[in-house]
Amino acid sequence: MQNPLARVRGQGSSGGGTQHWRSQRYSALILLLSAAWVLWLGVSLAGADYLTASGVMSSPINAGMAILMAGAVFYHTQLGLQVVIEDYVHIPALEFALLLFVRFACLVAFLISAIAALKLALGA
């Protein structure tokens, strides 16, 4: 379906479009907007005991923010590490294995974060 217009719109010799670049910026925007929340959380829970910390994380707002943040963090991490690997790892098999590992690790990390945050919020 690639016609000259698609090429003009940025799908050049790389074969891909601007999807990666855009996704990196959109996730950055989410992280930028939630930076104040994570700074507040870090400062207010620094050195906090178990009851205080679990109490704060049981609030639906904080649980929701934690899940949103985890999604944006591990998505942005995957996109960023992907570029670093593509730039510096020039052994094709190793590059492929690392890219696969990073995707897998980031997905698992997000799932675990979401389940942990839900467990704290639901008090299970």
Added chain:
Amino acid sequence: MSTSKRPMSPYMLGPYYKFQITSVLSILNRLTGVFMSVVTAPLLLYWLIALASGEEAYAGLSLWLGSPLGKLVIAASVFSFSFHLFGGIRHLIWDAGWMMEMPQVRLSGWLAIIASVLLSLIVLGAGL
């Protein structure tokens, strides 16, 4: 392997290029990003797991975070976060097509350094 014989663009570090605020901040944005990927994000994930696992796991992590190594990791994470935050804001401003002239790029670079040091000191000061 044939790939190693291909011409490559000159490596930005080493004797070929003079160190400049543009190149130093560019590599620092990458380094802080990789550091947070490898250290800070796994630590935050482990904090959440420990908190969800119960009092004993959380107490163990708290003890480690209070140790000199734990404090060093926290300080490095806070600085990396601050620097990557302001470095990222610079990138988003450039993506909008603003501040692209060299004097403006150098100015925003210095502002990002000052802002990230200040934010790190404020956060670390408030958290201690």
